Amino acid sequence: MLIIPAIDILDGKCVRLFNGDYKRVKEYANDPVEVALKFESDGAKYLHIVDLDGAREGANINYDIIIKITNSVNIPVQVGGGIRDINSVSKYLNNGVDRLILGTSAAMDPLFLRTVLERFGSEKIIVSVDIKDEMVAINGWTNSSNLRLENFLNTIKKIGVSRIIVTDISRDGALTGPNYELVESINGFNVISAGGVSCNEDLLGFKTVEGVIVGKAMYENKVKLVKNNLAKRIIPCMDVCNGRVVKGVNFKNLRDAGDATELGKYYSESGADELIFLDITATTEGRKNLSTLVKKVSENIFIPFTVGGGIKTAEDIRELLNSGADKIAIGSEAVINPYFVKEACEQFGSQCITISLDCKKTIDSWELYINGGRVATGIDAIEFAKNMEKMGAGELLINSLDRDGMKDGFDLNLLNKMSAAVNLPIIASSGAGSKEDFLDAFKIVDACLAASLFHYGELTIYDLKKYLTKNFITTRK
């Protein structure tokens, strides 16, 4: 979720209005450019700028300052206020503004709305929807209409609007907490919520929104941006059998998808952030092949890689680490003997111990499975994850037996529960079928794993990262 600081400009200065009332103005700063630069250096990834004079007069009064801001910062900005005709739209967009916001009344002119969308594309246009008591408020803060929110949204959706800003105007500037139910109930749009955020805790209530605009609380330092450039990780997973990569659909019907070293090198060069090799060979002979493979991979690939599958003893771990593996994934053995995890972490360090959990949905939770998903344990997967954190594990790899090979998305409920239960980095696995699936999962977890999707070239990591970056997910270039 993106935190978008708001810069409202009145008479050239940064202000906040209380409940949209131009008579109840609080001035925060004289120089909007300085404020924008400060927000950027504090870690903002996007800015929201409103020309309040423009909104009142129906003209682009603070245009020059806004363009100056746009040119001064390195992050994209969206601009609203007084945009009522095609000329204003094209003037702003041609001078570096990333997206323009049309007010509710402008959006009520279907001809104008359609023309703007056709000419500039739905990515460039946001409709701001002001809501008062579940009705659409037309003239900003003063009048509410007889138009129900649902009907208005249906109309603009048909015209092609894809992104909206939702403001519950009774809460804006009042620092009383956002109207989560309202914004989370809207489907079919990228939703940015505005209004009501008064502290960092208020941000925790949002689940599905793309972004949250924060105004007053940002100026008053009640919301702090957490600066964090850690990139989300995309991890191709290779199931290895006798030195070759295979991938099962629902753990059956294995198909050969290529040579492990070649494939690893290819992924490393095409932008993978990490690699995982899971050994599905059960024999001692195959085990020896695994060490040889790890050695070969580590001599040729200079990004981190994890090796797992059938790890049972400290000796297994030592051998693979000595062969060049960076992390070891432990599965069944962690369930059978949780203290093995503790010993392994003490001996080799938490940072190289990843615990792999095979989870299967039950009525109200998830059950842990072992032995490649063949044996149910009766253990609650969430509780087990908490225990693994206590044992010192460095990371969790969360597989869903329900989703594996289905390509209909990660089990987001499972990931949400896991993410709330532990403070460890989480790798989501099982179910990736599209770019959108990764976007959904990255709103919750730190890393995503996929296999056949990448192996068969259905999705390239380059395209995936391009898409994620566009959607404000930090990825490594």
Add this chain to the structure above:
Amino acid sequence: MITIIDYNSGNIASVCNALKKLGIEFKLSSNPNDVANAEKIIFPGVGRSSYSMRQLQKSGLIDVIKNCKVPFLGICLGLQLLADFSEEDNTDCLSIISGEVKKFGDDLRVPEIGWNKVFFRRSSPLFDGIEDGSYFYFVNSYYFDGEAVGTTFYGREFSSVIQKDNFYATQFHPEKSGEIGLKLLSNFCKLC
């Protein structure tokens, strides 16, 4: 010839592989005489501070490292051990570069695992040919709080590259940071 200090602290295969790839000669040693006579030293390390300090003590390496006058590169835990003190098991470290090692706050996922940006705060020969703000691979639960040559943001700004006289150190793993990481290692190897 580079000497990699092998003090039984975690996995050094990756560092060796990276040097092999760069075509640079190296040897592994924990012998104080070898280390004292080395032309250049790489000091890797994963694992715990207290355990590693004990290993250094056992091998008689502490004074040798403190008196080192040749180019010296600490990696990851090898950076943290150069500090005065680490919150990890309340360990007194080597006191080579002034600073303390602290744990990341509870508001963050710990360990930090993954690629993060390094911003250059001072010039360093390590950065030759590398773009400011490049991504490197990190795995750490603790961070160095002290004067920095390069910094990184993970909830807070911390020192990800430090330097004093002939001592250089990175919190990230250059040997696991793809082409850019290899470039940094090769920059170190060119130091005289």
